[in-house]
Amino acid sequence: MHLELNAEEGALIDAARAFAAEHIAPHAAEWELARHVPRDVFQAAAEAGLTGVLVPRHHGGKEARHVVAVRVLEELSSACLAITFGLWVHNNALNAIERHGSGAPAERLAASMLSGQRIGAFCLTEPDAGSDAAAITTHALKVDGGWRISGEKAWVSNGTHADVLVVYAQTDASAGWRGIGAFLVDATGDGVTRTPPYEMLGGHALGLSGLRFEDCPVPDESMLLGPPEGFKAAMDGIDKARMFAAAMCCGILGASLSTALSHAATRQAFGKPVLSFQGLQWQLADVATDLEAARLLTFGAADAFDRGETAAVAAAHAKKFASRVALDGISQCMQAMGAAGSLMEHPPARHLAAAKLAHYMDGTTEIQNLVISRGLLKPFGLDAG
Numbered sequence: 001m002h003l004e005l006n007a008e009e010g011a012l013i014d015a016a017r018a019f020a021a022e023h024i025a026p027h028a029a030e031w032e033l034a035r036h037v038p039r040d041v042f043q044a045a046a047e048a049g050l051t052g053v054l055v056p057r058h059h060g061g062k063e064a065r066h067v068v069a070v071r072v073l074e075e076l077s078s079a080c081l082a083i084t085f086g087l088w089v090h091n092n093a094l095n096a097i098e099r100h101g102s103g104a105p106a107e108r109l110a111a112s113m114l115s116g117q118r119i120g121a122f123c124l125t126e127p128d129a130g131s132d133a134a135a136i137t138t139h140a141l142k143v144d145g146g147w148r149i150s151g152e153k154a155w156v157s158n159g160t161h162a163d164v165l166v167v168y169a170q171t172d173a174s175a176g177w178r179g180i181g182a183f184l185v186d187a188t189g190d191g192v193t194r195t196p197p198y199e200m201l202g203g204h205a206l207g208l209s210g211l212r213f214e215d216c217p218v219p220d221e222s223m224l225l226g227p228p229e230g231f232k233a234a235m236d237g238i239d240k241a242r243m244f245a246a247a248m249c250c251g252i253l254g255a256s257l258s259t260a261l262s263h264a265a266t267r268q269a270f271g272k273p274v275l276s277f278q279g280l281q282w283q284l285a286d287v288a289t290d291l292e293a294a295r296l297l298t299f300g301a302a303d304a305f306d307r308g309e310t311a312a313v314a315a316a317h318a319k320k321f322a323s324r325v326a327l328d329g330i331s332q333c334m335q336a337m338g339a340a341g342s343l344m345e346h347p348p349a350r351h352l353a354a355a356k357l358a359h360y361m362d363g364t365t366e367i368q369n370l371v372i373s374r375g376l377l378k379p380f381g382l383d384a385g
């Protein structure tokens with residue numbers, strides 16, 4: 001697929017490729033084994049212009065087209081999806097503050113996030129509310145001059161180390177989703193505690209943890225989006241997030257295919273490279289076809305967003321397909337490498353864990369089917385359930 005890029009766009013993609021090669025690829029396996037969350041990567045990313053990819057130019061960002069952001073994410077995640085997802089959550093939090101925040105405190109926060117000094121996170125999911133995000137019970141109580149937030153959030157990317165939290169909280173339970181607003185919370189302030197990081201099958205560089213809020217004071221000016229705009233913005237944002245997650249799946253699948261091809265071209269069995277066996281060639285040819293299809297769906301969704309279309313269904317198709325073929329295809333790539341494919345010293349084992357995590361992030365595979373089904377059923381006046 002050919003993408004017309006201007007010089008600045010080409011330079012941004014090149015910067016992402018160089019950044020992945022220098023700051024991510026050499027360390028990603030070590031981060032995983034040591035369960036290390038590399039906070040310093042955010043500052044290095046800022047220097048490379050990778051903290052404000054979607055942020056408007058007049059606020060110091062790159063204001064990149066979605067099709068360009070997708071290419072940036074493919075490059076970064078080909079080295080490690082976990083840290084790429086963390087960086088992207090940070091980008092999105094900064095973008096939300098730039099677009100919806102107001103006043104000097106928001107400006108100060110945004111400047112320190114653009115420089116990578118402060119790190120952002122989104123807190124929507126709760127221990128008892130995941131797919132059904134409108135059912136959150138974390139609440140914001142109106143008090144003189146501000147709000148008091150109480151409740152618990154779960155599965156927060158960058159949760160172990162974020163400084164700036166975008167917290168979704170219910171202001172009026174009787175209003176359902178219409179009562180949900182978005183608040184900017186200082187993670188190091190009063191009333192906020194972090195729960196220990198999750199022990200997962202992989203992806204520890206993402207720093208996933210929960211957060212508890214107990215009577216956490218938030219001034220009026222820190223309401224980022226009042227109800228019902230807070231929840232609407234979260235849902236709009238999640239559509240784009242799904243397309244970006246699809247791009248990251250393309251990155252790890254492409255990287256795994258390259259690793260498998262290089263390995264199989266040199267590994268000998270029965271007196272010849274294993275890549276010369278047709279059975280193995282066809283196995284990898286199928287992976288290549290799936291990768292092409294996943295990339296086309298992802299770029300199709302990105303192009304639709306760039307043209308101002310509501311591309312919720314396109315993004316759901318892309319995320320569902322790309323995460324599915326990443327999980328299957330990376331497994332095939334590891335198979336083509338023999339037992340060596342299972343070693344952590346080769347990236348596909350790490351990428352396989354990330355592909356599984358991608359089935360949950362920004363809405364599960366089943367929720368993508370719900371979005372797609374809604375589109376299919378709409379002409380019949382029926383709702384998907």
Ligand SMILES: Cc1cc2nc3c(=O)[nH]c(=O)nc-3n(C[C@H](O)[C@H](O)[C@H](O)COP(=O)(O)OP(=O)(O)OC[C@H]3O[C@@H](n4cnc5c(N)ncnc54)[C@H](O)[C@@H]3O)c2cc1C
Pocket residue numbers: 089121122123124125126129130131132154155156157158203206208357358360361362363364365366367370385
């Ligand atoms: C790596 C990672 C990063 C994440 N980052 C963040 C973050 O930064 N911020 C944040 O707020 N959250 C984050 N999440 C949470 C993520 O958004 C949730 O895990 C996701 O929304 C699913 O919620 P759940 O895990 O509670 O599953 P549940 O809602 O408990 O679902 C359980 C099962 O039921 C299925 N199901 C639910 N409803 C339906 C339905 N209507 N039809 C059919 N099947 C259904 C689900 O698909 C799933 O298979 C992250 C998760 C992961 C794994």
